[in-house]
Amino acid sequence: MKKIRCALIGSGNIGTDLIYKIQRSEFLEPVWMVGIDPESEGLTRAAAMGLKTTHEGIDGLLPHVLEDGIQIAFDATSAYVHAENSRKLNELGVMMIDLTPAAIGPLCVPPVNLKQHAEKVEMNVNMISCAGQATIPIVSAVSRIQGVEYAEIIASLSSKSIGPGTRANLDEFTYTTSNAIEVVGGAKKGKALAIINPAEPPMIMRNTIYCLTEGEPDEEKITASVLAMIKEVQKYVPGYKLVNGPSFEGNKVAVFMEVEGLGDYLPKYAGNLDIMTAAATRTAEMFAEEILAGKIQLNPVEVAS
Amino acid sequence: MSDLSGRKVILHDMCLRDGMHAKREQIPVEQMVKVATALDDAGMPYIQVTHGAGLGGNSLQHGFALASNEEYIEAVASRMKQAVVSVLLLPGLGTMKELRSAYDSGARSVHVATHCTEADTSPQHIACARELGMDTTGFLMMSHLSDAASLAQEAKKMESYGANTVYITDSAGFMLPEDVTQRITALRDILKPETEIGFHGHHNMGLGISNSIAAIAAGASRIDGSVAGLGAGAGNTPLEVFIAVCERMGIETGVDLFKTMDIADEIIFPMMDHIVRVDKDSLTLGYAGVYSTFLLHAKRAAERFGVPARDILVELGRKKMIGGQEDMIQDTAMTMAKQRGLLKQSF
Numbered sequence: 317m318k319k320i321r322c323a324l325i326g327s328g329n330i331g332t333d334l335i336y337k338i339q340r341s342e343f344l345e346p347v348w349m350v351g352i353d354p355e356s357e358g359l360t361r362a363a364a365m366g367l368k369t370t371h372e373g374i375d376g377l378l379p380h381v382l383e384d385g386i387q388i389a390f391d392a393t394s395a396y397v398h399a400e401n402s403r404k405l406n407e408l409g410v411m412m413i414d415l416t417p418a419a420i421g422p423l424c425v426p427p428v429n430l431k432q433h434a435e436k437v438e439m440n441v442n443m444i445s446c447a448g449q450a451t452i453p454i455v456s457a458v459s460r461i462q463g464v465e466y467a468e469i470i471a472s473l474s475s476k477s478i479g480p481g482t483r484a485n486l487d488e489f490t491y492t493t494s495n496a497i498e499v500v501g502g503a504k505k506g507k508a509l510a511i512i513n514p515a516e517p518p519m520i521m522r523n524t525i526y527c528l529t530e531g532e533p534d535e536e537k538i539t540a541s542v543l544a545m546i547k548e549v550q551k552y553v554p555g556y557k558l559v560n561g562p563s564f565e566g567n568k569v570a571v572f573m574e575v576e577g578l579g580d581y582l583p584k585y586a587g588n589l590d591i592m593t594a595a596a597t598r599t600a601e602m603f604a605e606e607i608l609a610g611k612i613q614l615n616p617v618e619v620a621s
Numbered sequence: 622m623s624d625l626s627g628r629k630v631i632l633h634d635m636c637l638r639d640g641m642h643a644k645r646e647q648i649p650v651e652q653m654v655k656v657a658t659a660l661d662d663a664g665m666p667y668i669q670v671t672h673g674a675g676l677g678g679n680s681l682q683h684g685f686a687l688a689s690n691e692e693y694i695e696a697v698a699s700r701m702k703q704a705v706v707s708v709l710l711l712p713g714l715g716t717m718k719e720l721r722s723a724y725d726s727g728a729r730s731v732h733v734a735t736h737c738t739e740a741d742t743s744p745q746h747i748a749c750a751r752e753l754g755m756d757t758t759g760f761l762m763m764s765h766l767s768d769a770a771s772l773a774q775e776a777k778k779m780e781s782y783g784a785n786t787v788y789i790t791d792s793a794g795f796m797l798p799e800d801v802t803q804r805i806t807a808l809r810d811i812l813k814p815e816t817e818i819g820f821h822g823h824h825n826m827g828l829g830i831s832n833s834i835a836a837i838a839a840g841a842s843r844i845d846g847s848v849a850g851l852g853a854g855a856g857n858t859p860l861e862v863f864i865a866v867c868e869r870m871g872i873e874t875g876v877d878l879f880k881t882m883d884i885a886d887e888i889i890f891p892m893m894d895h896i897v898r899v900d901k902d903s904l905t906l907g908y909a910g911v912y913s914t915f916l917l918h919a920k921r922a923a924e925r926f927g928v929p930a931r932d933i934l935v936e937l938g939r940k941k942m943i944g945g946q947e948d949m950i951q952d953t954a955m956t957m958a959k960q961r962g963l964l965k966q967s968f
Contacts, residue, residue: 466681468680468681468682470682470945470946470948472946472949475738483739483741483742484741484742484744484745485745486712486713486742486745487712487716487717487718487745487746490713490716491716507680509680509682509713509714509945510713511713511943511945511946512713512736512739512742513736513942513943513946514736514738514739514766514943515940515941515943519940522949522952524682524948524949524952526682526948528681559952559956560951560952560955560956561955563955565925568681570948570951572948572951572952572955
């Protein structure tokens with residue numbers, strides 16, 4: 317069966333984990349890996365896994381986009397270079413899945429709003445952050461039942477799973493996630509907290525979601541909605557598990573989640589890596605299915621002059 | 622007089638920030654101003670204010686204070702004659718936006734705090750504080766969990782981002798004086814001579830004062846504490862006691878001892894909701910090496926789920942939970958309550 321050919325930009329933890337996810341996909345094929353350091357482990361591994369590689373950044377990829385039929389690219393670099401990467405690839409008709417906190421395109425959490433984006437043929441969609449992917453489905457599960465005045469999420473991440481890019485730019489993570497809790501999660505106000513825990517053996521990613529509902533929470537309906545949403549996420553992240561809750565205290569709803577990864581590139585504790593790459597892959601697959609079925613067509617984006 | 626006679630030390634009072642934990646974040650603005658002006662009058666050079674969790678602290682995770690951080694900072698800073706107002710910033714909770722806003726409100730010093738192995742989450746915030754011209758401290762929390770050599774490497778990173786002071790922070794009140802000596806010595810060996818070293822203790826094992834003296838002996842020149850010890854757990858190093866010890870040893874703090882004693886007895890002690898002291902729960906924090914702020918959260922979870930606070934704290938220590946993971950207290954209490962047949966699974 318024909319597959320949509322993909323390029324991966326950024327050879328760090330996320331880019332490398334994406335190779336595994338995409339290689340298993342029915343609809344996607346990883347063809348190129350773009351890095352900036354010829355010595356990087358990510359590029360070496362990508363080459364060993366059969367991908368074409370360049371260490372010359374995005375410009376090393378551009379001449380090959382058309383001849384290699386690249387239609388979807390995943391950007392796992394940084395918020396600072398993403399806009400430029402996206403512009404250059406969109407011009408060539410390549411759709412961009414953004415895994416940086418740049419968030420220049422619409423924000424996407426697959427079980428919440430992926431369908432909408434595919435219907436609109438967006439050329440750039442943003443995956444928010446690992447914490448966003450792990451918590452916004454729950455916020456949305458509450459807000460679709462009852463208004464949410466305020467939602468707050470706490471993501472605990474193992475130190476070993478957080479790369480240097482995220483560490484050096486922690487504020488971008490906080491801003492992007494807080495905003496997405498409102499825009500995608502449906503809370504009137506959102507706040508995101510991140511904790512990096514160095515415990516050995518590394519702790520599995522944990523997420524706590526608090527929602528303050530408008531009026532007294534409908535415990536039965538909210539519990540059913542949260543459990544249904546967890547099943548949706550488990551379709552692409554099997555290790556997405558409820559540990560405690562939903563627990564109700566006044567108008568506060570608390571849900572305590574754990575995300576165990578598949579252990580593709582980093583071990584299973586790095587559920588944060590998995591939920592991000594799995595959500596990105598799921599998003600790309602949705603677009604790929606539509607392209608392969610002839611329902612949508614990607615067109616080059618003209619540059620505004 | 623002692624070998625330390627003539628050494629100069631800069632004191633930093635925490636009762637209006639760390640003390641907020643012990644007051645469940647409920648210190649009114651007027652009371653904060655009253656304490657701060659009295660401390661200013663006693664010659665306290667640095668006074669830290671705001672929510673116990675610092676900038677961005679107002680949250681379900683850490684509680685909501687009676688006023689915004691900006692309101693606290695402005696009210697206090699506008700009344701200071703000589704004291705510098707400082708704030709706490711934990712990357713991942715607070716952001717540069719909040720730091721700039723704190724600066725605009727009058728804060729001129731900041732503790733940028735990370736867990737002791739995660740200094741590289743602080744470069745943006747330390748650089749931003751320096752750009753603003755603030756007195757900038759890198760604050761290595763839960764330092765008992767890491768060895769001296771590793772801490773020195775983390776301290777070096779913070780210095781490279783621009784911190785002019787780096788602290789060893791005994792958030793759990795776990796360290797013994799020799800632990801402090803080793804860690805401060807390792808920092809002094811590796812940091813530039815102009816970079817200052819500080820120590821922030823908790824009194825959970827009753828060692829706040831002796832640990833701070835050990836820090837000074839090993840090269841520290843800044844000490845955090847709080848008058849009457851108002852702070853998380855069994856409180857911070859009680860500053861009125863510490864100043865008295867310093868005077869006996871000939872260490873110069875520049876802070877008036879009798880005035881500080883009066884503030885402790887007449888203003889701070891009457892403010893306490895519970896007597897901040899070493900009791901079985903705060904001692905458990907120190908003994909098990911648990912983050913001091915967890916204390917009151919654990920007591921609340923104990924009441925709600927019927928699992929003793931001490932059991933919850935020991936389990937949190939075993940699971941190596943760190944500062945900021947207060948949500949895991951309820952989670953742990955619920956899991957323990959299920960195991961003990963006190964709580965039904967909701968799914």
